[in-house]
Structures are given as C-alpha cells and as structure tokens.
Amino acid sequence: MSLIQKARLKSLWVMHYDCGSCNGCDIEILAALTPKFDVERFGIVNIGDPKQADVLLVTGPANHRNKEVLTNLFDQMPAPKLVMAIGTCACSGGIFHNCANVLGGIDKVIPVDVYIPGCAVRPEAIIDGVVLALNKLAGLAPVDDEEEA
Numbered sequence: 001m002s003l004i005q006k007a008r009l010k011s012l013w014v015m016h017y018d019c020g021s022c023n024g025c026d027i028e029i030l031a032a033l034t035p036k037f038d039v040e041r042f043g044i045v046n047i048g049d050p051k052q053a054d055v056l057l058v059t060g061p062a063n064h065r066n067k068e069v070l071t072n073l074f075d076q077m078p079a080p081k082l083v084m085a086i087g088t089c090a091c092s093g094g095i096f097h098n099c100a101n102v103l104g105g106i107d108k109v110i111p112v113d114v115y116i117p118g119c120a121v122r123p124e125a126i127i128d129g130v131v132l133a134l135n136k137l138a139g140l141a142p143v144d145d146e147e148e149a
C-alpha cells in the first residue's frame, strides 16, 4: 500500500450533495458529524470542494434536473473516489420513485460504492457505511457492497 493510500485511510475528506431529499437524511449526516457520533474520530472531514473530496455523500433521488450537477461533481473528484448513497431515496428513489421527473436512485446517474438504506438513515448506519468505504479504499471490502450495507 502506498503512503498516499495509507494517509487517505486516516483522513477521508467527504463532500455532501443533496439531490432533492426531504432533508431528513441531511440532518442525520450532520448528526454523524457532531460530537455525539463523532465521525471525525476516523479522520473524516466534511468539505465543500469536489476537487479535494475522496467520498461523495448523496441524499435524495436522482432526477432530470440534478443529474447534470451530480455528474459534474463526480467528474471533478480525483481518483480513487467513492460514492455513498445515503438513505432509501438515494438508494432507489424511495418515496419519490413514482414522481414525475424522478429517475430513481443515484446509481442511475453515477456509480455507487456503498448503499445505506433507511428513512431517515440513522447516524450509526452512516458510520457503518463509512467503515465499509474505508475498507473498500484499503482493498479489504468486496466490490459489490449493495448486499452488505
């Protein structure tokens, strides 16, 4: 494992994008960052610049309006990069799946590495997903995380 790879495992930088959620899952991401759940103990820092992000956290379903923004953010991230679908809406469209303009889960637009279902998803599940993402970066997790999340 290279030095950069080792360093990245100790300081994962994440970026959050709300694709059009009800904000329930966004609040749970904030909760995961607060001292109570404290994902920063894993070296995780929340940032706003895709060019410096290792992981893209997405809440809400993909739709015709946000698909270009989502693709744009993903394309700006340097490799290796991971995408986490946070909440049932991001995983499959959730309660919005039959709505006009909705495409479904975000994997209809960009590749997803870790799926974290739940409505709203609990901070503990987000932390579990982060550990899966870390294992994936370390080459320890299987390629298909869909069944495990």
Ligand code: SF4
Binding pocket: 021, 022, 023, 024, 025, 026, 059, 060, 086, 087, 088, 089, 090, 094, 095, 118, 119, 120, 121
């Ligand atoms: S999964 Fe539930 S809480 Fe999360 S964005 Fe969808 S409706 Fe809201």
